[in-house]
Amino acid sequence: MKPRAPLPLTAFTLPAKYYTDPGLHQREVDLFFRRMWVCVGRFQELPERGSFIARHLAGDSLFIVRTSAPGEPESVKAFHNLCRHRGTQLCRDDHGHFNGSIQCEYHAWTYDLDGRLIGAPHMEGSPHFRKEDYPLLSARAGVWEGFVYVCLDESGPTLEQQLADLPLKFRPWHMGDLRRGDGVTYDIAANWKLVIQNFSECLHCPNLHPALNKLSHYMSGENEPLRPTYMGGRMDLNEGVATMSMDGTCPRAMLPGLSAADQRRVYYYALFPNLLISAHPDYVMTHTLYPMGHDRTRLVCEWHFHPEELARPGFTLADVREFWDMTNRQDWHVCELAQRGISSSAYRPGPYSSREDLLYAFDRFIVAALGD
Amino acid sequence: MKPRAPLPLTAFTLPAKYYTDPGLHQREVDLFFRRMWVCVGRFQELPERGSFIARHLAGDSLFIVRTSAPGEPESVKAFHNLCRHRGTQLCRDDHGHFNGSIQCEYHAWTYDLDGRLIGAPHMEGSPHFRKEDYPLLSARAGVWEGFVYVCLDESGPTLEQQLADLPLKFRPWHMGDLRRGDGVTYDIAANWKLVIQNFSECLHCPNLHPALNKLSHYMSGENEPLRPTYMGGRMDLNEGVATMSMDGTCPRAMLPGLSAADQRRVYYYALFPNLLISAHPDYVMTHTLYPMGHDRTRLVCEWHFHPEELARPGFTLADVREFWDMTNRQDWHVCELAQRGISSSAYRPGPYSSREDLLYAFDRFIVAALGD
């Protein structure tokens, strides 16, 4: 273990307004959730051409439709969930299937899967009306290693630019091949940044997560410096521990292709703005965050396994789910206590320790992006 | 069927703010629900002198009390629901009966049915206090064909002026004689104007209301041009259809006095700001709207029949109720989808077809009244 460099004297937590001011939160949403690429699900949720998922993002409703048939290269399109006629929402459910076209329930305006308007009853009486002027309003969409991303900003960096060297870094886990085994959705009464900060230090582990601390020591491992679009590091599994699970044993095979070193580590990475990846030797856990207000965050936690393991008779993930659901709840509990304490008129920023270096760097990133 | 004139090139739906801005909504409430006469119920809800109904209107609570005995000419008074002493609400329930006077529960200040203060315990110690200075605060009230109206604006047009030629137009149905058979209250997560717009076109009928479209073809009938205080039109019953009901048959007698032509039609009129009348050959359906916010509307739907039919052994309205409750729910569903879609940051006004001429006219009326 290397000792970490001391933080500057000014390494204090953020002022309260970054957690309590709805106007500032809206600016964050605009900056981080409207201009950046945001993870909204997994490609496996779209089994066929015409399958869709609908998501609330930054106050808007969008749906993402698969435009490629099985066997073809992965292809998705994202559209704003409203008809160009009178604004009616097109998808009521959060997932489903379009049979070749997308029809509005209200007046039957109809679009193809590429968003082109192909039917508009009774508009022929309007001589200047042209269908090509009223396609569905689209957003950018893409897929990386099975993660479906959308971007509400039509200009700006590409998904590849935002991901930078992450594809290389995570190649050994072949996450695109993995399949979701299970998931839990949590509603957390805390600001989204508190969840990312909680994820980004293990100083709290001895006190809050005694079970976790027995599997992987909080002083083990090493962090990367903060990168422009992500931050993270790794921790080591204790001797005799095979993976993060209730008892540290692992009833599953290691993921194929991992080095011996990576089989002894867990990598925890926060991909800004909303995807947290925890890459274990035998599975990948993801947390996908959706801010619902300055003091509320919806979080989808999912565990992804190799399809051969999932298909193996006797496969189980109960050990993983039980361990992480317990740990998650401990984390959300303190995130909520922090949200409440920071909301007090008496709150003032407190000092970070050198084990919280990523949090301080993340705070600087937020403040700089907001131009404060 | 006459082809309709094409709409102007600028015939687009309203900008989002007309559905999403609470401040603009408050201006609409002030203009349309505080200055205009508003329908708040039926005179039959007031069976005796002293009977009252209480209503929330434009943020205020009012009660309407019947001041005429049975057999006398219809007479009602409307009062703000608060005592002149310390502001205490006088009516807790939404209907009831005053035994000759109205007494505040708190300190027993007492008013007669005309609103005059007739008792104020211990005020005799205040030498300048005069009971005549503290009557109940009144609103204008009136009755037309059994509909009880109130107006929060003490000046402005009379009820007769607002109704214009509607009394003549609706005379054949003798609505004042009809009696409520049943009713349903709906809470709709949509702006009040979306409900009126939905009511004012049948372009959506083939797709959304297949059962309705079998009874009355959406291209049948004709609209009047928009009038200063109402708009509407008529549709024809299909051949072999007797009325709007589940199967198109009619187990009731036609309303007395209707012409042969009117026995083959349904008249749909929106009386601004909040009464929608659907006059059928054998009954009248009403929708009374109460905006509860920019995105919420409470709606009372009622079916009114001839008292001789209501009294007839074997009378049923189940066919009517079932048909319209189904149709209502289809309508509120798309109104709610429209409210949600219009609330998206991506929404932009869409083009109206010539079958939506009344909606475009209604929108112009709203915009002009707001002075935008």
Place this chain on the structure above:
Amino acid sequence: MKPRAPLPLTAFTLPAKYYTDPGLHQREVDLFFRRMWVCVGRFQELPERGSFIARHLAGDSLFIVRTSAPGEPESVKAFHNLCRHRGTQLCRDDHGHFNGSIQCEYHAWTYDLDGRLIGAPHMEGSPHFRKEDYPLLSARAGVWEGFVYVCLDESGPTLEQQLADLPLKFRPWHMGDLRRGDGVTYDIAANWKLVIQNFSECLHCPNLHPALNKLSHYMSGENEPLRPTYMGGRMDLNEGVATMSMDGTCPRAMLPGLSAADQRRVYYYALFPNLLISAHPDYVMTHTLYPMGHDRTRLVCEWHFHPEELARPGFTLADVREFWDMTNRQDWHVCELAQRGISSSAYRPGPYSSREDLLYAFDRFIVAALGD
């Protein structure tokens, strides 16, 4: 009974904004609940050194911890409920016990019962960090006759100064010796001032509280003039009535040391901003108010008895609890009706009678304190 002096011609109730404007309410909270001493409970709720109660006050969370052992002079400390490290709330429950120190769940920062930081893991890596710079944030705290008070303003008058001559006035009841027999918490949809006004006149008693009026005549007794920090008066028990209870009999001994005159009276005092004391011959009732918004008040009503009576076999308080719970509910009901009526756009101030002299004085106190 002396006739009361007539009130000035301008003795009208307050304008609506004092009950309906959230901004004005915030100013009241700042003036009356942040600058004044506020009652937050009874010392008996803290049985041991280390016992704590947590309270929400003026938007903040505080906890009060007992720092004296049994037998030692009463001593309490009040702290803001948040850790100096990352702002995490320290107490989750509204009462409990600290075993000698106060530890944050998140990163184990630890404080002694005087609020000194005594443990801060891994901060040794920060060379300029000094534990003495990060004590818990304290508020002033004190105890009078068993009532625990806190004050969020570090300067300003002492508790003794705020209480003025009340300790002398209430000495005969020895309230510090009394113990809570029972209590009820009410959530009232009304402004806190309406509750104090309701408490401060009995003009409403004949109409609203017929049972109470049989025990103690609403015209009996006498009020003191309003004092800078309290107001109140007394009422006489009717002949044959022993105390305020369901039937006016008293199955308990009188409080020791009361004069014969005080055994025939009930004293009703409102100690600004939030403690209402009703001193009966055999028990003391308290109402402790917590404003939760401009139109919501949480109120804790408790009945306090002499410990010898409480310990006596066959002791009962059912008669007291039943009588006052019934009376309380009648009062909160009209407070809520007043809140709703005053919220009407039609409300205008009404005239006070000479039996409402304390209310008028209280209103002037509020207006003057706000500088309006």
